[in-house]
Amino acid sequence: MSQPARLHHVEPGRAEFYHRLLRQMLLVRRFEERAGEAYAQGQIGGFCHLYIGQEAVAVGALNAIRPDDYVFASYREHAHAIIAGTAPGAVMAELFGREGGCSGGKGGSMHLFNVEHNFLGGHGIVGAHLPLAAGAAFASRYRGTDQVVLCFFGEAAVNIGAFHETLNMAALWELPVVFLCENNRYGMGTALERAAAVWDVYRRACSYDMAEETVDGMDVLAVYEATRGAVTRARQEHLPTLLEARTYRYMGHSMADPIHGHYRTKEELEEQKLQDPIQRLLRQLLDDELMTDAAIERMRGEVEQEVEEALRFADESPEPPPEALYTDVYRD
Template identity: 50%
Template sequence: MTAKKKTPLERAPLERALLVQMYKDMALFRRFEERVGLAYTKQKFSGFCHLHIGQEALAVGVQSALRDTDYMLSGYRSHTQAIGKGISPEAVMAELFGKVDGCCRGKGGSMHMFSKEHRFLGGHGIVGGQTPIAAGVGFSIRYRNEDDVCVCYMGDAATNQGQFFEAMNMAATWDLPVLFIIENNKYGMGTDIRRTTSVDALWKRALAFDMAHSDVDGMNVVTVHEHVKAIVDQMRKDHKPYLLEALTYRYRGHSVSDPGTYRTKEEVEDYQKNRDPILQLERYMTELNLASEAEFKAWDNEAKERVKAAEEFADNSPNPPVEELWDHVLVP
């Protein structure tokens, strides 16, 4: 008989300091993306822009389980993941605005955040294009006999791309320490994933490669942290890949130009009211008497001020000089 999984409140609570930091990080991510959305409507920048609002628990829960030396790659919905990996909100906002103080000197934009220093290797605009690169990073870790891991985020629809299967096969065959994380927010652009995929759970993709796998409630930051921490600890020992399906949800459209008419207003409101990651952590900490309403408000105000300062920084940052037009185009 399978033992019943314990809920977060039934398990020993995480340290208060960690819970507070996770709350602050989720508040920062939420407020940052909201401000990015407003900046886009004010035409402070143009092009593609994909917001992460609603998916904060996954980014924060995963990051809190990693080391600074671990690598990370993602798709084009990566502003907050980049911040979590150590790139400052100021540098991310300036990159969005195409300014010289951005993490890529304004040349990457919304979809292409990057930092060698923080081992955040993109931000990739091609659907599933990050997966073979992650396999390469995993090979590098194995070649140098390190115990770091490479986290590779992708959307649910990316699991239907051929390069995803090729990367999974290579990682499984060569024992590459890559944690492939599927951010299953239910909709690949505007199409319900159930209409385009033959399996009823995306973690089943791992079965073809005899790869370790599981799923997790991606709306609960405590659950994500505990689950990913156990996975990563094991990966540092056996140096094998892992496929994790995180069940999450985005509140906004696929991009800022998407009205989201393919889903009902009631569905979105249900997630916002009953499964919102920030509200879930608030309730959890309140029931354990770990924080007060005044503290939650103060932490949220702190996040608002931080992103306000980030936008002001980006506004005041200069444009890249014309002389840099051909820099970083070719590798010497």
């Protein structure tokens, strides 16, 4: 697998849409690179899980929903928060623990929230946000709206009880939710094959008589199309879907973890990078003459500037005041 495959069908008439996808992927990648550097410089603390390599999943999927749909994610969610509509500065400020952060500096990297854009976290316990997503979908049915819930989680979550309890009830009650498994092959340092009896995540859906699909998670257009299908099923038929996107993370589990070592080889990582989702879209847009080198450079420049502005915003944002310690524990 040395030569990357062509992307899911590219239509010449949709150049502007592809440009948007490309720009979003470039933005969140640059954001994560700079976040990694800021972490190394001590500006970001705690756990910090970077998304580099997996951009096609969040970008493809989040372009397939409506602004009033709900999004839930795990703790590797900087990109999801940004693409869902959160200003990169508010996300970076949250990583910096500042008052201007999207959770007021009290959530941090793992707990990004943006109610205005229906981005509902940012959850740090593996698998625990699946029932929350089903709950939001339940509310959608309860109220008779056609809002859909998109729930991202890693493949390691499929072995935990909450996954099974939730899929069962979502199928039983016909809840409009898309369970999008970002299978990046490693739960921290444990390969899926060493943790699961069934290696194809999507096959778990048959236990619950649920629709399923698997998709190349390094192909942003394929992710977009697959999610669109699942979202339509949820919106029109109130049926949930288990969608498995096969992807790869380039970084360690968190900033504190090695990029490769005992659990995977450097060679494996280098080979996976040949499938880089950004490079694949970029090359195809050039090949199909849907974008010029100059336009790409211009886009990189814009993205660079946007991330620098996010860093500046975060850096200038004040620390939360001491009294913030005791606010937001209870709602009066």
